[in-house]
Amino acid sequence: MRVAATQFKDYLSRNHLKLTRERRVILEQILSVRGHFDVDDLLVHLRQAGHRVSRATLYRTLPRLVESGLVHKLEMASGQARYETMFGRHHHDHLVCLGCGSIIEFESPEVERIQEAVCRRKRFRMTGHTHQIRGYCADCEPDAGAGGRRASGARTRRGGRAAGGARRGGRAAH
Amino acid sequence: MRVAATQFKDYLSRNHLKLTRERRVILEQILSVRGHFDVDDLLVHLRQAGHRVSRATLYRTLPRLVESGLVHKLEMASGQARYETMFGRHHHDHLVCLGCGSIIEFESPEVERIQEAVCRRKRFRMTGHTHQIRGYCADCEPDAGAGGRRASGARTRRGGRAAGGARRGGRAAH
DNA sequence: ACTAATATTGAGACTCAGTTGCAATTGGAG
């Protein structure tokens, strides 16, 4: 993990940015997370670990981490972004379950090749791409005859952040 | 275009929905549009054609059109949705220019095949997918030595809807 | 270590696209 820290530090100094306590803490937290997470997950984990980092800082730091190459941002169809660590891993795309919200990864060098060919043909310089397959995972398949119990960890855009929410706290009157 | 209208009507009655004047007008407008559009484009066109349809109705109708199979929704990375008519066309994916916002289409049966294979392997039932390549089109290529004039029709999330906007703007009279 | 210059932070106001509650209206099946 030391290497990742170094990579981030290098990125920062290359860009005349500072390595603050907040950034250090966020990086640390991210490296310790397995799988995909969104801003609120991260915030909750930070709080649980006893760190106070504002939402604004988190939103400002994530793009830095993305630029440094340590983290990848997934633009979900719902509009809510999710992130994943890219440290020590290589590119892949995602199957997103509409039932339980889980994300399954897949790799296809073949698709990558095709993409490049398409770009060449269209004289387009690719800087990034999104390739998501939406549907239902084996556990959530609604139609299936089996015992399709679903939505174990389901969290929809609305329902999600239930009680005790870290968010806003209620935009009470003003 | 008559066929499209029929397709929509069938969809509606199949679902106990009504063919209102608003829905008729929206459908008509959409069928007359070439290329990709967002909700505000559509609203502006409707207004120009002398039709008064509320934003809420537009937002409520588009999903119906998508479900009926006449329109396809593009979930843009920016978070702002765009739409395109699917009537008489078949599936394709997109190259999105970050410079001028233009959208170039591409087809790849090969990618489709790979997707299906992936889903089979992961025991995943696909209901839809998003495959977007982001980057710069030939006209916008920033680095290119040529005369890379850019952003002819650029419209970012923030800047976009300049003067005279139809939006919220004057939540004045109606 | 000290300092000046610059980047960063937290809070909360704000944006923007999209959604929703509600009372008034309107298709369309019978």
Place this chain on the structure above:
DNA sequence: CTCCAATTGCAACTGAGTCTCAATATTAGT
């Protein structure tokens, strides 16, 4: 023609994300 479920417009509301600003912290240079 009648009745009722579906629909509409409006305005208030959501939720994710951005921005402003005063206070604070990091770092390059000495």
